[in-house]
Amino acid sequence: MKAPSEELTAAYGAALVELGKHNDRVIVLDADIADSCRTEEFRKAFPERSFDLGVAEQSLPTVGAGLALCGKIPFCNTFAVFAATRGLDMIRQSVCYNRANVKIVAHAAGQSMGYTGPSHHTLEDIAALRALPYMTILSPCDGVEVRAMLPVMAGLDGPVYLRLTRATVPTIHAGDYRFKVGQTERLADGQDLTLFATGDLVHMAMAARDALGREGIAARVVDVPCLKPLADEEIIKHGEDTGAAITIEDHSIFGGLGSIVSETYAAALCKPVVRIGIPDIFTESDEYQKLRAKAGISVEAITGAARQLLAKIRRRTTMT
Amino acid sequence: MQTNPAKTPLDRSQDAKALQELKLRAIAVRRFLLNLGFEKGIRLHYGAMLSIVEILVLLYDRWLRLDPQKPEWEERDRFVLSKGHAAPALYAALAFAGFFGIGEFASFRTLGSRLQGHPDRNKTPGVDCSTGSLGQGFPVACGMALSSKIDQGNCRVYACLSDGECNEGSIWEAALIASNLGLDRLIAIVDWNKKSSYGSMKNRNDVEPLLEKWEAFNWATYECDGHDYLSLSAALSRAESTKGKPSVLLCHTVKGKGIPWAEGTDTRSNFQLEKKHYEEALAALDGSEKEIRHESA
Numbered sequence: 283m284k285a286p287s288e289e290l291t292a293a294y295g296a297a298l299v300e301l302g303k304h305n306d307r308v309i310v311l312d313a314d315i316a317d318s319c320r321t322e323e324f325r326k327a328f329p330e331r332s333f334d335l336g337v338a339e340q341s342l343p344t345v346g347a348g349l350a351l352c353g354k355i356p357f358c359n360t361f362a363v364f365a366a367t368r369g370l371d372m373i374r375q376s377v378c379y380n381r382a383n384v385k386i387v388a389h390a391a392g393q394s395m396g397y398t399g400p401s402h403h404t405l406e407d408i409a410a411l412r413a414l415p416y417m418t419i420l421s422p423c424d425g426v427e428v429r430a431m432l433p434v435m436a437g438l439d440g441p442v443y444l445r446l447t448r449a450t451v452p453t454i455h456a457g458d459y460r461f462k463v464g465q466t467e468r469l470a471d472g473q474d475l476t477l478f479a480t481g482d483l484v485h486m487a488m489a490a491r492d493a494l495g496r497e498g499i500a501a502r503v504v505d506v507p508c509l510k511p512l513a514d515e516e517i518i519k520h521g522e523d524t525g526a527a528i529t530i531e532d533h534s535i536f537g538g539l540g541s542i543v544s545e546t547y548a549a550a551l552c553k554p555v556v557r558i559g560i561p562d563i564f565t566e567s568d569e570y571q572k573l574r575a576k577a578g579i580s581v582e583a584i585t586g587a588a589r590q591l592l593a594k595i596r597r598r599t600t601m602t
Numbered sequence: 603m604q605t606n607p608a609k610t611p612l613d614r615s616q617d618a619k620a621l622q623e624l625k626l627r628a629i630a631v632r633r634f635l636l637n638l639g640f641e642k643g644i645r646l647h648y649g650a651m652l653s654i655v656e657i658l659v660l661l662y663d664r665w666l667r668l669d670p671q672k673p674e675w676e677e678r679d680r681f682v683l684s685k686g687h688a689a690p691a692l693y694a695a696l697a698f699a700g701f702f703g704i705g706e707f708a709s710f711r712t713l714g715s716r717l718q719g720h721p722d723r724n725k726t727p728g729v730d731c732s733t734g735s736l737g738q739g740f741p742v743a744c745g746m747a748l749s750s751k752i753d754q755g756n757c758r759v760y761a762c763l764s765d766g767e768c769n770e771g772s773i774w775e776a777a778l779i780a781s782n783l784g785l786d787r788l789i790a791i792v793d794w795n796k797k798s799s800y801g802s803m804k805n806r807n808d809v810e811p812l813l814e815k816w817e818a819f820n821w822a823t824y825e826c827d828g829h830d831y832l833s834l835s836a837a838l839s840r841a842e843s844t845k846g847k848p849s850v851l852l853c854h855t856v857k858g859k860g861i862p863w864a865e866g867t868d869t870r871s872n873f874q875l876e877k878k879h880y881e882e883a884l885a886a887l888d889g890s891e892k893e894i895r896h897e898s899a
């Protein structure tokens with residue numbers, strides 16, 4: 283039976299309305315794309331707590347910081363590429379340095395805006411925001427995780443970046459799933475290697491695991507919904523009893539999940555890591571799936587990398 | 603304690619004593635800042651600090667709703683020093699208002715200090731917003747004013763920015779937002795000294811006509827003398843009674859006010875004070891103090 287699917291942004295929009303019902307400090311800020319960000323339902327339900335700043339992406343984090351410093355919990359919505367890179371200076375100076383309780387909701391991250399092209403693709407947000415003190419970075423893989431994250435985000439007193447891709451994804455987590463900041467989730471077990479994945483690519487990792495299983499390779503799949511804070515121990519507990527790791531993300535191979543896992547593997551495990559993500563290029567316009575495939579993000583790419591990696595380990599073991 | 607300030611314009615005859623005290627306070631603040639920089643032998647933004655002394659003294663001694671014993675009092679007015687490089691002037695105003703002791707300055711800009719090079723709200727009691735990157739404090743103040751509008755509370759938000767800072771695009775983006783949202787609890791105070799860090803803005807990074815720009819952005823504009831308490835308090839009072847749109851005070855000021863050499867030279871804002879200029883400035887302040895005391899005698 284095919285698992286039910288859900289659009290991440292739609293799940294967010296509905297969860298935001300629910301959050302608003304229980305927390306009147308929640309304020310929604312938009313930058314002229316409330317339709318794309320699915321914040322219109324919140325606007326209808328709570329017009330007195332919803333404000334459209336216009337095409338003013340650099341003001342989203344600063345105006346949000348002002349609201350937060352006066353006790354509100356602003357959810358600032360725009361496309362990830364504008365939220366994280368146009369807004370980076372403001373997020374650094376006015377949100378993180380102020381330690382302001384601002385929630386940045388970054389929509390259509392990675393290459394998920396497909397046809398709109400590289401100006402709207404976000405390849406570097408995790409890399410840039412990871413280096414900011416006090417920042418929490420979340421990247422949900424399905425609608426269940428989105429719903430589990432929103433109340434946690436609101437309850438956490440500090441800056442949070444929620445990375446959403448414009449994608450409809452199969453539901454992976456059970457309905458009673460509980461999200462905790464800083465935790466990873468082992469979705470499937472295996473002893474040969476570990477597939478670390480985040481966001482809408484977690485289900486690709488699951489598909490790759492199935493394909494590898496048919497070849498007799500047992501891959502473990504770990505969902506990384508929280509990219510920061512993420513203690514080494516969280517990576518080690520999944521990586522210590524498998525031989526190698528492959529990371530899978532719709533983000534540059536520099537500074538994202540691949541780098542996070544590699545740093546820990548190099549320092550604590552001394553095991554190889556292959557990073558599957560967007561290489562050092564500006565992308566182009568096309569369908570999301572095709573863009574991912576061109577960047578080398580596909581089930582075939584993952585299984586191919588797994589085979590090569592395990593062969594290399596076997597050669598090394600034979601030589602010693 | 604100013605938990606319930608009158609927020610009325612000062613009157614030359616009725617408030618003569620208060621006026622004298624405010625003038626003497628400005629002299630004390632200027633003397634303090636000159637000593638701070640000279641004794642430590644450091645570069646300071648004297649230009650930017652000294653042009654807003656009267657603005658800060660009026661706000662912290664008379665105008666803002668605040669309680670130095672409870673810096674985090676939720677219903678307080680908020681003040682954002684968007685031109686964060688004038689931090690020592692803000693620290694002096696806070697210290698004179700009783701937020702912390704003057705002794706705090708011994709550690710100024712050193713490891714472990716509560717007084718950083720630019721304002722840090724997480725370290726300094728009374729600082730409402732961390733600033734330092736120009737063009738950011740003002741939009742944060744817009745967010746604070748939006749919060750006050752949502753709450754329909756008494757909190758007013760005052761943001762001090764400089765004319766040079768008006769070169770930043772983020773100022774005008776936020777100015778549009780504030781007028782579109784009708785943030786009438788927001789008062790921008792522009793230190794209009796016609797110089798930015800590198801010197802005169804004329805024919806270089808000019809922002810004129812500045813008053814007309816703010817009017818075009820649908821703000822209520824009030825022009826005043828930023829060194830004159832009567833003019834400043836009258837403009838503030840008119841701004842407070844403006845409904846439906848944010849207000850801006852365009853304060854004519856003199857960069858480096860109180861250092862005769864800096865006042866008369868197209869100097870940079872940030873410099874180390876030479877002994878002869880320091881001594882000349884102290885003598886001028888002594889002269890002004892005598893005059894003020896003589897006026898009321």
